[in-house]
Amino acid sequence: MIDANVTLxxxxxxxxxxxxxxxxxxxxxxxxxxxxxxxxxLLGPSGSGKTTLLGMLSGLLQPDEGQVVVxxxxxxxxxxxxxxxxxLHHCGFIFQGxxxxxxxxARDHLEMVxxxxxxxxxxxxxxxxxxxxxxxxxxxxxxxxxxxxSGGEKQRVAIGRALIKQPxxxxxxxxxxxxxxxxxxxxxELLRETAHGGATVVMVTHDPRILNYADRIYRLExxxxxxxxxxxxxxVLGAP
Amino acid sequence: xxxxxxxxxxxxGRNRFLPAILAVSxxxxxxxxxxxxxLGTLAVTSRPIDHAAAQIWIGIRDMPSIExxxxxxxxxxxxxxxxxxxxxxxxxxxxxxxxxxPGGGSEHCCIIGARLEGSSMGxxxxxxxxxxxxxxxxxxIVVDATDLDRLGLKHGVGxxxxxxxxxxxxxxxxxxxxxxxxxxxxxSMETARRLLTMYGADQYQxxxxxxxxxxxxxAVVERLQxxxxxxxxxxxxxxxxxTRLYWLTRTRIxxxxxxxxxxxxxxxxxxxxxxxxxxxxxxLREYAVLRALGxxxxxxxxxxxxxxxxxxxGGVSASVPAALLLGRFAGFVGAExxxxxxxxxxxxxxxxxxxxxxxxxxLRSLRLVEPANLLR
Numbered sequence: 001m002i003d004a005n006v007t008l009x010x011x012x013x014x015x016x017x018x019x020x021x022x023x024x025x026x027x028x029x030x031x032x033x034x035x036x037x038x039x040x041x042l043l044g045p046s047g048s049g050k051t052t053l054l055g056m057l058s059g060l061l062q063p064d065e066g067q068v069v070v071x072x073x074x075x076x077x078x079x080x081x082x083x084x085x086x087x088l089h090h091c092g093f094i095f096q097g098x099x100x101x102x103x104x105x106a107r108d109h110l111e112m113v114x115x116x117x118x119x120x121x122x123x124x125x126x127x128x129x130x131x132x133x134x135x136x137x138x139x140x141x142x143x144x145x146x147x148x149x150s151g152g153e154k155q156r157v158a159i160g161r162a163l164i165k166q167p168x169x170x171x172x173x174x175x176x177x178x179x180x181x182x183x184x185x186x187x188x189e190l191l192r193e194t195a196h197g198g199a200t201v202v203m204v205t206h207d208p209r210i211l212n213y214a215d216r217i218y219r220l221e222x223x224x225x226x227x228x229x230x231x232x233x234x235x236v237l238g239a240p
Numbered sequence: 241x242x243x244x245x246x247x248x249x250x251x252x253g254r255n256r257f258l259p260a261i262l263a264v265s266x267x268x269x270x271x272x273x274x275x276x277x278x279l280g281t282l283a284v285t286s287r288p289i290d291h292a293a294a295q296i297w298i299g300i301r302d303m304p305s306i307e308x309x310x311x312x313x314x315x316x317x318x319x320x321x322x323x324x325x326x327x328x329x330x331x332x333x334x335x336x337x338x339x340x341x342p343g344g345g346s347e348h349c350c351i352i353g354a355r356l357e358g359s360s361m362g363x364x365x366x367x368x369x370x371x372x373x374x375x376x377x378x379x380x381i382v383v384d385a386t387d388l389d390r391l392g393l394k395h396g397v398g399x400x401x402x403x404x405x406x407x408x409x410x411x412x413x414x415x416x417x418x419x420x421x422x423x424x425x426x427x428s429m430e431t432a433r434r435l436l437t438m439y440g441a442d443q444y445q446x447x448x449x450x451x452x453x454x455x456x457x458x459a460v461v462e463r464l465q466x467x468x469x470x471x472x473x474x475x476x477x478x479x480x481x482x483t484r485l486y487w488l489t490r491t492r493i494x495x496x497x498x499x500x501x502x503x504x505x506x507x508x509x510x511x512x513x514x515x516x517x518x519x520x521x522x523x524l525r526e527y528a529v530l531r532a533l534g535x536x537x538x539x540x541x542x543x544x545x546x547x548x549x550x551x552x553x554g555g556v557s558a559s560v561p562a563a564l565l566l567g568r569f570a571g572f573v574g575a576e577x578x579x580x581x582x583x584x585x586x587x588x589x590x591x592x593x594x595x596x597x598x599x600x601x602x603l604r605s606l607r608l609v610e611p612a613n614l615l616r
Binding site for chain 2: 096
């Protein structure tokens with residue numbers, strides 16, 4: 001049965017790196033789906049292929065085999081330009097580091113996405129940036145450069161930069177790995193709110209503290225999908 | 241007003257970008273000053289034309305430059321006088337000679353003999369009425385103040401020397417006529433004829449004319465040139481430009497200066513391009529995030545090229561005052577650097593172009609921007 005809320009689906013995805021004797025299959029024949037309104041986790045030990053899988057699902061890394069259907073479209077049958085526009089209109093990303101430009105303020109980073117991506121007028125940009133800074137708890141820090149923000153604040157700016165264009169799909173690669181739990185928790189709560197607001201959130205993590213916030217958990221090992229679990233402690237540990 | 245992102249990046253990384261700004265500035269100063277020196281040098285070659293009142297210059301056929309004329313017959317004056325638009329006609333002598341210094345030794349000099357009355361077309365307007373009166377005495381001459389040393393003179397006025405074995409006496413000094421091939425010696429037509437014995441009494445090197453209306457000059461020039469192909473007939477403006485172009489193209493005077501300017505441009509180009517390349521390469525991850533979010537590549541390219549624009553602007557902003565100051569300083573030490581507005585504008589245009597080309601060259605680092613590399 002097809003879930004009407006499914007927005008993202010990976011079918012028989014395989015990806016390898018290297019050639020000949022050095023060829024290594026990182027993701028092997030993985031099929032999975034994600035729904036709007038849910039925060040899903042891709043869990044697995046180091047080298048399990050979860051980040052590679054995220055790359056294929058998000059349009060950043062082309063699969064060797066398989067198909068990614070997103071919002072009813074075959075992602076890897078699009079031209080590069082079409083995929084770029086798809087990401088612009090529908091996808092938000094955050095990565096392990098905040099990757100903020102040292103010369104630009106928190107506000108600049110949010111503005112840039114709306115000005116350069118959405119080409120919105122300044123009045124609209126100002127309104128949405130001010131709202132987003134408020135949502136991030138950074139209302140008083142919009143004028144600060146990254147060097148004057150804490151690690152958690154930087155990551156929140158990175159999330160704001162991805163959220164401000166109101167994407168339907170949100171991909172996060174270990175977004176809390178560089179943060180202490182106090183700041184990490186705030187980031188996870190933000191992502192869960194985003195999901196429960198109607199977006200599809202896919203997060204790669206190995207942080208067990210995040211599990212109780214997830215709506216769906218996919219466990220991977222050696223490039224293969226072990227199964228989908230409910231968010232329980234046992235799922236994290238892989239215990240019987 | 242909102243500062244552009246590129247300007248913010250440049251300001252934040254000012255220590256990194258300073259060498260590029262200085263390199264651009266150095267290039268611009270060098271181009272402006274080198275060109276200014278060239279213009280100043282070339283201007284001296286045509287100054288006897290530019291500072292005289294004559295509107296039409298007539299000489300031997302195919303004369304490329306004022307100092308390469310030959311004796312022409314006085315009878316050609318009648319050809320000009322026959323033109324209804326022509327108001328006045330007179331002869332002009334311009335010839336090289338040997339100057340014998342009072343203390344021994346000799347030097348090439350360039351004798352300019354012209355009528356001296358107030359309505360004279362050949363005498364340069366730097367000769368004051370008092371000088372012109374003094375020059376009517378036989379053997380009286382005027383020289384440029386900066387040539388005194390070259391002529392073996394100490395104070396100039398009142399001192400004597402010899403030209404072609406004839407005694408001459410300095411009665412005045414002018415400024416701005418420091419010739420590149422031999423000091424100018426201004427004198428009356430009578431004195432010039434006495435010194436330049438190779439000229440017959442019915443010969444001049446040039447015949448000068450003025451029209452009743454300056455608007456008639458082109459028509460008279462065209463008519464005379466067509467009717468008398470054995471003569472060169474040029475307006476003062478054309479003769480001046482032709483003289484300067486001759487010195488620019490037929491000699492190597494512009495080559496060395498031009499090569500230095502090109503070298504400066506290359507230095508500016510390489511430093512700016514490498515600085516921007518390094519700065520862009522250091523921000524690959526930040527740019528990759530923007531690409532992952534779907535922001536178009538051209539936006540990021542524009543961001544890099546905009547930085548080169550600000551580097552160029554910073555460079556030329558510093559260079560224009562520096563070039564003007566150098567020009568002023570050169571004037572104090574007797575050299576001439578001409579920095580007209582068009583030259584400064586051209587320098588700014590060239591420098592900005594070079595800066596922007598540097599930005600375009602630095603774009604090759606953006607090939608390394610790959611959003612997938614952000615996945616660990």
